[in-house]
Amino acid sequence: DADEEYGSRAREAIAAVSAVTSLGGPMGERVKTLRAALERQRRLSAERFAFSLATAALEASVDHAKELSTFPVDSLDTAETINVLLERGSEQASKLLPAPEGASADATTRAEAAVHAWQELAATLPARASGCEEAARAKLHMNKLFSSYASAASAFGSWHERLLAMLSMPLGSAAVDAKEVTRACAIAEVQMAEGEAHLRTAQELVREMASYEVAERNPSAVSLADMSVRLEQLRNVAQELHRAAQQAPPLMDHTPVVSALNKLAESDPASSPSRRSSFGLMKKSSAKTLPPSAVDAAVPSAHAAFLHAELQKVNEMLVPDSFDPFPADRQPLKPLALPTVALDCHAHGLAVVEKVNGARADPAGYGDALAAQMRGCFDGNTLKVPASWGTRGALNTREGEAAVTSLVSELKATPARKVLRLVPALSAAAQQLADELASASGTTTPLTERLAGRGTFSGSAGEAVVYGVRQPEAVAAQLLISDGDSQRRNRSFLLNPDLHVAGFGLAEHPVHQSVCVLTFATLFSTPLQSKVAVECQGEASQAFQDVIDATPSQQARDIATDALVTGKRVRLEYEPGLIAIVVFERDGSQRSSVLKW
Numbered sequence: 001d002a003d004e005e006y007g008s009r010a011r012e013a014i015a016a017v018s019a020v021t022s023l024g025g026p027m028g029e030r031v032k033t034l035r036a037a038l039e040r041q042r043r044l045s046a047e048r049f050a051f052s053l054a055t056a057a058l059e060a061s062v063d064h065a066k067e068l069s070t071f072p073v074d075s076l077d078t079a080e081t082i083n084v085l086l087e088r089g090s091e092q093a094s095k096l097l098p099a100p101e102g103a104s105a106d107a108t109t110r111a112e113a114a115v116h117a118w119q120e121l122a123a124t125l126p127a128r129a130s131g132c133e134e135a136a137r138a139k140l141h142m143n144k145l146f147s148s149y150a151s152a153a154s155a156f157g158s159w160h161e162r163l164l165a166m167l168s169m170p171l172g173s174a175a176v177d178a179k180e181v182t183r184a185c186a187i188a189e190v191q192m193a194e195g196e197a198h199l200r201t202a203q204e205l206v207r208e209m210a211s212y213e214v215a216e217r218n219p220s221a222v223s224l225a226d227m228s229v230r231l232e233q234l235r236n237v238a239q240e241l242h243r244a245a246q247q248a249p250p251l252m253d254h255t256p257v258v259s260a261l262n263k264l265a266e267s268d269p270a271s272s273p274s275r276r277s278s279f280g281l282m283k284k285s286s287a288k289t290l291p292p293s294a295v296d297a298a299v300p301s302a303h304a305a306f307l308h309a310e311l312q313k314v315n316e317m318l319v320p321d322s323f324d325p326f327p328a329d330r331q332p333l334k335p336l337a338l339p340t341v342a343l344d345c346h347a348h349g350l351a352v353v354e355k356v357n358g359a360r361a362d363p364a365g366y367g368d369a370l371a372a373q374m375r376g377c378f379d380g381n382t383l384k385v386p387a388s389w390g391t392r393g394a395l396n397t398r399e400g401e402a403a404v405t406s407l408v409s410e411l412k413a414t415p416a417r418k419v420l421r422l423v424p425a426l427s428a429a430a431q432q433l434a435d436e437l438a439s440a441s442g443t444t445t446p447l448t449e450r451l452a453g454r455g456t457f458s459g460s461a462g463e464a465v466v467y468g469v470r471q472p473e474a475v476a477a478q479l480l481i482s483d484g485d486s487q488r489r490n491r492s493f494l495l496n497p498d499l500h501v502a503g504f505g506l507a508e509h510p511v512h513q514s515v516c517v518l519t520f521a522t523l524f525s526t527p528l529q530s531k532v533a534v535e536c537q538g539e540a541s542q543a544f545q546d547v548i549d550a551t552p553s554q555q556a557r558d559i560a561t562d563a564l565v566t567g568k569r570v571r572l573e574y575e576p577g578l579i580a581i582v583v584f585e586r587d588g589s590q591r592s593s594v595l596k597w
Contacts, residue, residue, distance in 0.1 A: 044100075046102075061118065062118050348504065360419055370477060420502040427503035438510065498522050531573075
């Protein structure tokens with residue numbers, strides 16, 4: 001009160017405090033209302049976020065289900081994944097709707113679409129899982145069929161190699177005893193049944209394979225066509241050898257000679273013992289003997305003249321002394337000259353390529369087997385040739401066992417390669433070089449020229465040559481060993497992963513007895529001159545293979561062959577410069593591809 005200014009301000013402050021106190025109740029209610037609204041907004045925001053996450057999770061399950069519905073691998077893992085997804089997705093769909101209070105209209109529509117999509121897919125997933133399980137069981141059985149087929153093919157190969165080695169004639173001017181040739185042919189005829197049995201087993205396995213639609217390729221490089229060709233080759237070789245042996249001079253048995261003389265003695269009315277004694281066929285006795293004049297009357301004049309000329313007269317009787325009416329009986333059999341037997345180079349080439357493929361498909365296993373086979377065969381640089389190579393004697397090498405050791409070490413570090421396939425056009429190019437190397441001209445045609453005249457190649461190409469051996473196992477081993485070549489060029493060709501097709505040629509060499517040529521290429525196509533349409537399912541027919549060989553694209557070839565080995569029907573429509581490939585899927589649909597060049 002003493003200070004008017006401060007007194008006025010104090011009164012205003014007291015009035016303001018009194019007013020605030022009176023407003024405290026309404027303000028508290030307002031704050032409480034605002035706090036409740038804030039909590040509600042927080043709850044609605046959390047619901048919207050959780051709803052969005054749940055919708056996204058169900059959409060992810062829908063996408064996963066779509067992928068599994070068209071996933072190309074039918075396995076037990078795929079079936080298990082489908083079952084887990086089916087359980088999780090069904091739970092997600094059941095909890096997603098109804099939408100929470102905070103969900104927007106767009107979010108609710110999105111969730112309803114996800115639930116609808118899931119329900120449609122969920123209806124198909126159990127059948128898909130069951131199909132995967134069934135396919136997995138089929139695949140297991142298919143693998144067993146593959147293993148059985150590989151065993152049958154291996155047994156057939158061993159049989160073929162054994163008989164081919166037995167029927168192989170030694171090279172050069174050496175002669176062969178006709179008896180040995182006939183005996184070998186007889187053994188081969190008996191053992192043909194074994195090869196036919198292996199072929200029938202393989203045919204049954206292939207027929208059973210065709211009933212399983214599993215996306216796996218038969219791991220054996222030996223097809224039924226290869227086996228049939230080799231079986232026919234051995235039949236032809238055995239037949240020609242047998243015919244050649246029949247041309248040898250026959251060996252006469254002495255038994256018919258003795259029998260004829262006995263009958264001659266018994267033809268006279270005189271006592272048979274006396275007549276047989278007079279011919280020296282029985283011990284002499286005091287029985288009555290027949291004079292030579294009686295012989296003249298008893299036998300034809302030509303026979304009587306022969307007997308008078310060859311028998312001594314002792315006391316007016318014919319007595320056998322040292323004569324030999326059939327000297328051919330006592331002579332050794334005249335040896336049979338080397339017969340000329342036409343060798344089926346295509347069948348032989350199949351066997352050679354199979355041996356090379358053994359090294360490409362399982363390098364370490366081939367190396368171990370070769371090391372075991374060659375163990376103890378070297379004496380310094382002299383190699384005692386293994387019996388399975390089909391030749392006898394020894395070979396002089398430059399490196400001795402060191403070259404084999406080098407090969408085995410390299411094979412152990414080499415991964416598996418794709419197998420080679422024998423192509424007739426490449427075989428023709430290889431045969432041309434083999435003939436040129438065996439001729440006296442000394443000139444050879446470059447590889448590019450020989451290939452250009454027979455088709456088109458792409459990628460890499462090369463050749464390997466070996467002299468003095470022709471057996472399939474020996475050819476493959478000699479080329480892989482590459483004795484004396486520091487660069488191991490032949491070995492590098494045989495193991496090159498970029499080479500996929502091959503050709504084989506064989507010719508008689510005037511110095512080295514034989515020369516073998518293997519021609520390789522990454523891709524080789526032999527164009528056809530007219531339109532061709534061919535349809536195939538199961539094993540490729542020759543017409544189908546001809547169209548494949550005329551296609552200059554590995555991708556197009558893979559589309560056709562991969563579909564074929566999975567049991568699908570494939571149609572090829574070819575014309576020069578174009579091919580259309582139609583694959584008939586399991587569900588009845590078709591997949592078409594067209595390539596122009």
